[in-house]
Amino acid sequence: MTSLPASDEAVVLHRVSRLYGNFAALRDVSLSLPAGASVVLLGENGAGKSTLLKLVAGLATPSYGTVSVFGGKPIDQRHRVATMSHATMLYDELTGLENLQYFASLHADEAPRPLSPEQALRDVGLDPALPRRVGDYSQGMRQRASLARVLLTEPDLLLLDEPFSNLDAASARSMVERLRNYLATPSVHGTRRTLLLTTHQPELAHPLASLVLTLREGRIAEREEISQLAAQNS
Numbered sequence: 720m721t722s723l724p725a726s727d728e729a730v731v732l733h734r735v736s737r738l739y740g741n742f743a744a745l746r747d748v749s750l751s752l753p754a755g756a757s758v759v760l761l762g763e764n765g766a767g768k769s770t771l772l773k774l775v776a777g778l779a780t781p782s783y784g785t786v787s788v789f790g791g792k793p794i795d796q797r798h799r800v801a802t803m804s805h806a807t808m809l810y811d812e813l814t815g816l817e818n819l820q821y822f823a824s825l826h827a828d829e830a831p832r833p834l835s836p837e838q839a840l841r842d843v844g845l846d847p848a849l850p851r852r853v854g855d856y857s858q859g860m861r862q863r864a865s866l867a868r869v870l871l872t873e874p875d876l877l878l879l880d881e882p883f884s885n886l887d888a889a890s891a892r893s894m895v896e897r898l899r900n901y902l903a904t905p906s907v908h909g910t911r912r913t914l915l916l917t918t919h920q921p922e923l924a925h926p927l928a929s930l931v932l933t934l935r936e937g938r939i940a941e942r943e944e945i946s947q948l949a950a951q952n953s
């Protein structure tokens with residue numbers, strides 16, 4: 720188990736470009752996110768938000784430049800990182816609890832985990848005793864179950880691609896509360912938790928953010944440090 724001083728960087732991008740054919744989805748992006756940062760990525764469709772998340776998750780590699788996560792290659796740090804994308808990665812034929820129990824069993828030999836599958840579901844407002852198959856869940860319930868799945872691994876870095884899409888206002892607020900709680904709880908590795916999320920609904924994510932970045936045509940066009948919340952998180 721490694722422990723990381725609070726001042727260490729969770730994510731560093733150095734002059735990163737990502738090409739698809741001749742098209743540059745990300746252009747010469749440099750970025751340094753300290754452990755404990757809560758970062759909201761904004762930008763229009765096609766600005767490069769998901770591409771940036773995939774590079775940090777180790778699901779894609781840069782065409783130029785380097786990406787490091789906790790000082791190593793993203794692919795080597797995947798045990799400390801959890802990603803929630805548009806696909807919920809849940810089994811439709813299982814209940815929420817069965818899904819989480821199965822997922823927990825896959826990670827049984829990893830770090831000590833205070834969070835049980837039952838508690839993970841309760842924390843996102845789902846009843847673990849609900850007998851319904853996930854395939855019969857509403858979209859909002861699926862997203863909440865998906866968040867419970869990624870939080871079960873006690874990640875040091877949480878990457879969320881549009882977590883609030885398709886949620887009604889109450890469900891979105893409860894997801895924000897759960898994320899606030901995630902940020903406030905030290906990880907099993909003794910590090911401060913880091914969050915990087917993309918959204919088209921800045922009004923929802925803004926109260927969580929210590930940094931808001933706006934991507935435009937693959938570049939960081941705006942950068943807003945939110946000092947009040949950064950101070951609260953320290």
Ligand SMILES: Nc1ncnc2c1ncn2[C@@H]1O[C@H](COP(=O)(O)OP(=O)(O)OP(=O)(O)O)[C@@H](O)[C@H]1O
Pocket residue numbers: 739743744762763764765766767768769770771
């Ligand atoms: N696998 C791929 N092959 C070709 N082009 C791609 C691929 N992935 C992304 N792109 C292109 O790269 C650009 C950035 O895509 P990306 O998904 O990162 O944007 P985004 O900001 O997340 O958009 P959205 O808000 O619509 O999800 C887009 O023009 C997209 O079409």
